[in-house]
Every structure is written in C-alpha cells, then in structure tokens.
Amino acid sequence: MIRRQILRYTPNQRTNHWLVAIFFLMAALSGLALFHPALFWLSNLFGGGPWTRILHPFMGVVMFVLFLGLVIQFFRANFFISNDRLWLRRVGRVIQNEEEGVPPIGKYNPGQKLLFWTLLLCMLVLLFSGLVIWRAYFSEYFGITAIRWAMLLHALAGFVLVLSIIVHIYAGIWIKGSVSAMVHGWVSRAWARKHHELWYREVTRDEHPERPISKKG
Amino acid sequence: MASQDIIARSATTTVSPSVRNQEEVAKLIDTTKCIGCKACQVACSEWNELRDDVGHNLGTYDNPQDLSAETWTLMRFTEHETDAGNLEWLIRKDGCMHCAEPGCLAACPSPGAIIKHANGIVDFDQDHCIGCGYCITGCPFDIPRISQKDHKAYKCTLCSDRVAVGLEPACVKTCPTGAIVFGTKDDMKEHAAERIVDLKSRGFANAGLYDPEGVGGTHVMYVLHHADTPVLYAGLPNSPTISPLVELWKGVSKPLGLLAMGLAVLAGFFHYVRIGPQLVEEDELPILKDPAVHEVDPAVHTFDPRGEDRP
Numbered sequence: 461m462i463r464r465q466i467l468r469y470t471p472n473q474r475t476n477h478w479l480v481a482i483f484f485l486m487a488a489l490s491g492l493a494l495f496h497p498a499l500f501w502l503s504n505l506f507g508g509g510p511w512t513r514i515l516h517p518f519m520g521v522v523m524f525v526l527f528l529g530l531v532i533q534f535f536r537a538n539f540f541i542s543n544d545r546l547w548l549r550r551v552g553r554v555i556q557n558e559e560e561g562v563p564p565i566g567k568y569n570p571g572q573k574l575l576f577w578t579l580l581l582c583m584l585v586l587l588f589s590g591l592v593i594w595r596a597y598f599s600e601y602f603g604i605t606a607i608r609w610a611m612l613l614h615a616l617a618g619f620v621l622v623l624s625i626i627v628h629i630y631a632g633i634w635i636k637g638s639v640s641a642m643v644h645g646w647v648s649r650a651w652a653r654k655h656h657e658l659w660y661r662e663v664t665r666d667e668h669p670e671r672p673i674s675k676k677g
Numbered sequence: 678m679a680s681q682d683i684i685a686r687s688a689t690t691t692v693s694p695s696v697r698n699q700e701e702v703a704k705l706i707d708t709t710k711c712i713g714c715k716a717c718q719v720a721c722s723e724w725n726e727l728r729d730d731v732g733h734n735l736g737t738y739d740n741p742q743d744l745s746a747e748t749w750t751l752m753r754f755t756e757h758e759t760d761a762g763n764l765e766w767l768i769r770k771d772g773c774m775h776c777a778e779p780g781c782l783a784a785c786p787s788p789g790a791i792i793k794h795a796n797g798i799v800d801f802d803q804d805h806c807i808g809c810g811y812c813i814t815g816c817p818f819d820i821p822r823i824s825q826k827d828h829k830a831y832k833c834t835l836c837s838d839r840v841a842v843g844l845e846p847a848c849v850k851t852c853p854t855g856a857i858v859f860g861t862k863d864d865m866k867e868h869a870a871e872r873i874v875d876l877k878s879r880g881f882a883n884a885g886l887y888d889p890e891g892v893g894g895t896h897v898m899y900v901l902h903h904a905d906t907p908v909l910y911a912g913l914p915n916s917p918t919i920s921p922l923v924e925l926w927k928g929v930s931k932p933l934g935l936l937a938m939g940l941a942v943l944a945g946f947f948h949y950v951r952i953g954p955q956l957v958e959e960d961e962l963p964i965l966k967d968p969a970v971h972e973v974d975p976a977v978h979t980f981d982p983r984g985e986d987r988p
Contacts, residue, residue, distance in 0.1 A: 493786075494809065495931060495934070495935075496932065496934075497689060497690055497786070498690065498935065499935075500688060500788055508807075509787050509805070509807035510807045510808055513807045513808055557953065593810070593814075595808065595809065595810035595828075596808075596828065599813075604813075604814070604819065605922075607814055608814055608922040608923055608926070611811070611922070611923075612922050612925060612926040615926055615930075615931070615934075619934045622938055623937060623938060623941055626938065626941040626942055626945065627945075629945075630941075630942075630945035633949065633954070634945075634949060636955060636956050636957065648957060648959060650958070650959050651957045654957050655957075
C-alpha cells in the first residue's frame with residue numbers, strides 16, 4: 461500500500477521560506493522593541509538598545525532580499541482567477557469550516573493571494589522608508605519632512621506586516637497539513653483536493669503512479 | 678539617590694516623580710542686544726569640553742556652519758532689509774529651546790534617554806541613548822545631532838550641571854553685552870516685558886517675546902525686534918509645534934496598533950476553540966493500491982463448499 465503524496469514545496473522553496481521567517485522574526489522583535497515603550501524590553505534579546513538599533517536595519521534588508529526569492533518563485537501562482545471572487549464572497553463559510561458553495565481554487569486561495577500581495581507591498585514600503593530613516597548611512601540625504609513621513613509609513617507597514625503574519629501563522633495552525641507542507645514539502649492527495657482542487661487537478665492531470673520519494677530517497 | 682526632579686522621561690508611560698515643586702528657569706536671549714561676538718559659543722565649548730573640527734568659511738559670519746554633536750550653540754547671522762530700505766543685521770543664538778512639551782522626548786523610543794527636569798531643562802542621557810535619531814525627527818527646531826564618533830545624540834543641556842548647583846549657564850556668564858540672561862521663567866518674562874517697552878519706544882513697533890505656545894512655551898526665550906515674523910531670524914519657526922506626522926506616529930496609533938495585534942492573536946485562539954481545525958479525513962479519497970503488491974497470499978486457497986464461483 462502506498463499513500464501517494466504530492467510535493468507542494470521543493471527543498472529550496474522551504475529553505476527560502478524559513479530563512480525569511482527567521483529574519484522576519486528577528487526584524488519584527490527588534491522593530492517592536494522600538495515601536496512602543498511597552499515592548500522596549502525586547503531589545504534585551506539583541507544585546508540592548510544600541511545593538512537593536514544597529515542590527516534591525518540589516519536584518520530587515522536581508523529579510524527583503526530573501527523575500528524577493530519567494531516572490532520570484534510564487535508570484536505567478538498568486539494572480540487572481542475568476543473563482544477567487546466567489547471564494548472571497550463566501551469567505552464566511554470558509555472561516556466556519558463549511559465547504560458547501562465554496563468554489564474550487566488553485567495552488568493558493570484568494571486569502572493567501574491577498575496575503576502575498578500585502579506582504580510584498582509592506583516589504584517594499586519597509587525597505588524604502590527604512591533606508592530614509594537609517595541614520596548611520598542614508599538619513600543625511602533626506603529632508604525632515606521626508607524622514608517624518610518615512611517614520612510614519614515604516615511603523616504603519618511594520619504594523620500591517622506583523623498583523624498579516626499573525627493571520628498567516630494562525631492559518632497554518634488552523635488548516636492541518638499546511639505546516640507540514642512547508643516543513644517537509646509533501647501534502648496528501650486528500651488535502652490537495654480538499655483545499656486546492658484546481659491545483660490538484662493540474663498536478664494529477666497526466667500522472668502515472670509514482671512513488672513520492674526521489675531516487676535519492 | 679533617586680532623581681526626584683525628573684518630571685518626564687522618554688518612552689515611559691507612567692507618571693514620573695513629580696511631588697517636588699521647583700521653580701521653572703529660563704534663559705532669555707535678547708537679539709536686540711547681541712553683537713555677534715560668539716563668546717557664548719566659546720564658553721559653551723569650554724565648559725562642556727567640546728572641540729569641533731575646524732570647518733570652512735562659506736562667505737557668511739556663521740562659524741561653524743551648523744550645529745553638530747560638538748557645537749551645541751551657534752550664532753546665526755541674517756542680513757535683513759526693512760521696508761524703509763535700512764539694513765538690519767539680525768543675529769540669533771541658536772540652540773535647544775528646552776520646550777515645555779519637547780518633541781524629542783515624545784519621539785524617543787529608549788526609556789530615560791531624554792528627560793525633563795522639574796525646572797524645565799530638557800536633557801539627553803547619552804548612557805541610555807541608542808542612537809536612532811528619532812529625537813531629530815521629533816524636534817520642531819532642528820536641534821539634536823547624532824555624533825558620528827559614538828552614535829549618540831547631543832544638544833545644549835542648558836548647563837544642567839551648573840544650574841543644579843545654583844550657577845547660570847556658561848553662555849550667560851560670559852555674554853559681554855548682557856544679551857543673555859538667566860533666572861526663573863517668570864522673572865525672565867518680566868525682564869523681557871521691560872525690554873519690549875523700551876524697544877517699542879525706539880521704533881520697533883513689532884518687538885516682542887518669543888515663547889511659542891505650540892510647544893507649551895520654551896525655557897529658552899528670545900526678545901525679537903520683529904516678533905511678528907520670527908522666521909526672519911535664520912528660519913526661526915513662526916509657530917512651532919510637534920509635527921502632526923510625529924503626533925500620529927507617536928500618539929494614540931501605536932497603543933491601538935498593539936491592541937490590534939493582541940486582538941488578532943486572541944481572535945485566532947478563539948476561532949480554534951469555537952470552530953476548530955480544518956482536518957482532512959484521509960479516507961475521503963480511497964487509498965490507491967499498488968497493483969504490483971499482492972495483498973493476499975496466493976498460497977492460501979479459500980474453500981467454497983457450494984461451488985458458486987465455478988464456471
């Protein structure tokens with residue numbers, strides 16, 4: 461008996477995702493330390509206030525560059541398709557774990573697609589506003605009004621990003637099987653058909669029964 | 678000993694010790710008496726042991742060109758032609774205004790890096806400074822500077838070390854014309870009022886005191902000949918306030934942001950508790966059998982007494 465599984469993420473994609481996650485965690489914790497006094501204690505995780513100030517922008521830039529890797533690999537699968545509109549209208553049912561009337565969707569559901577584009581927008585805003593307020597290297601090239609706008613936008617984009625990632629993490633906890641998809645790469649056929657039916661049909665269209673493991677095993 | 682005279686700390690959301698009732702001090706700079714000798718700059722540099730790099734002459738008397746981490750006060754010279762065609766040489770000693778509602782303190786993310794004393798002096802504690810430069814963003818007067826040596830923010834301390842032991846600031850002590858005076862804020866306002874009466878009697882109809890309301894008043898005040906247009910004095914803001922962008926960035930939006938993040942986590946938790954996880958029942962799809970594998974031992978024959986399977 462073989463439980464034939466489907467590869468959802470390649471080892472490179474998984475590595476890329478988790479590197480982004482690690483750098484996001486560090487950039488977010490150090491950013492939150494400067495976001496509000498109630499969280500300044502987080503700066504102790506990075507060796508104190510000055511180290512937090514020094515490290516945060518570098519962690520952010522590394523996160524951005526790694527995130528671009530994800531964008532290049534996944535942006536095609538994140539264009540909206542016609543079923544997405546109906547799915548979004550019936551998102552209430554999705555949240556209630558109801559399946560009736562929820563249209564089949566592709567490799568990513570519209571919620572994931574919205575998240576993808578939101579993350580991309582936040583990352584771009586964070587990068588450019590972050591450069592403007594990076595005192596050690598770039599702030600001297602900008603006027604005070606630009607710096608004030610950048611401060612505001614940076615905090616806003618950081619807030620939206622953290623909020624989006626909270627939703628993203630919870631979705632992983634909620635939808636059983638999605639964390640393991642990103643950890644070891646495989647999903648069951650039933651999972652693929654239940655959550656991403658169009659993608660399931662696409663990847664199984666011309667299939668021959670094959671073992672899911674590669675020759676290297 | 679606890680510092681009971683610190684009445685406001687940066688990045689601190691509770692009330693600081695405030696039972697002591699100290700009199701507010703102020704430095705009054707009378708631009709109408711200033712001769713631009715820069716003795717105050719030298720006194721500041723001597724008392725605070727600051728030695729800025731020698732800069733370049735760019736064709737004005739401003740020397741150095743701008744404030745820096747090692748230049749906490751600076752004479753700014755403006756040649757102003759009046760409507761009557763007279764040339765006026767407006768000289769303003771620039772430096773920290775020690776606002777009653779300091780934008781730098783509001784913007785600072787590091788607890789205690791910027792403090793306000795009960796006497797009104799706004800001071801930077803470089804020990805707690807993390808070098809982020811948010812104070813520069815918050816300041817309506819463009820005063821704080823980050824040192825490129827240690828990446829800490831610096832500005833005029835109003836000689837808080839001298840004032841604490843009953844001395845006047847170094848610039849006040851050295852000023853040869855009495856253009857800079859120091860005392861309680863009330864006394865300085867009174868002194869300014871006398872000066873303004875005198876100036877008005879001598880033809881400066883718009884003479885007045887610069888103690889801008891937008892920042893709650895300042896503990897460094899100017900007597901100006903043209904108090905109706907402070908911006909003449911090398912860009913002194915007409916009505917300085919903490920920028921609305923900074924207010925939005927540092928005001929109510931961040932506690933609300935934290936609340937939203939907390940609520941998002943809670944919403945997830947209760948969604949899980951009430952609605953539960955999305956599980957895939959694996960037998961929704963029959964598990965495909967590999968035809969190459971015989972699941973029944975071919976050596977075992979099933980007995981069929983009625984022979985119904987036989988052809």
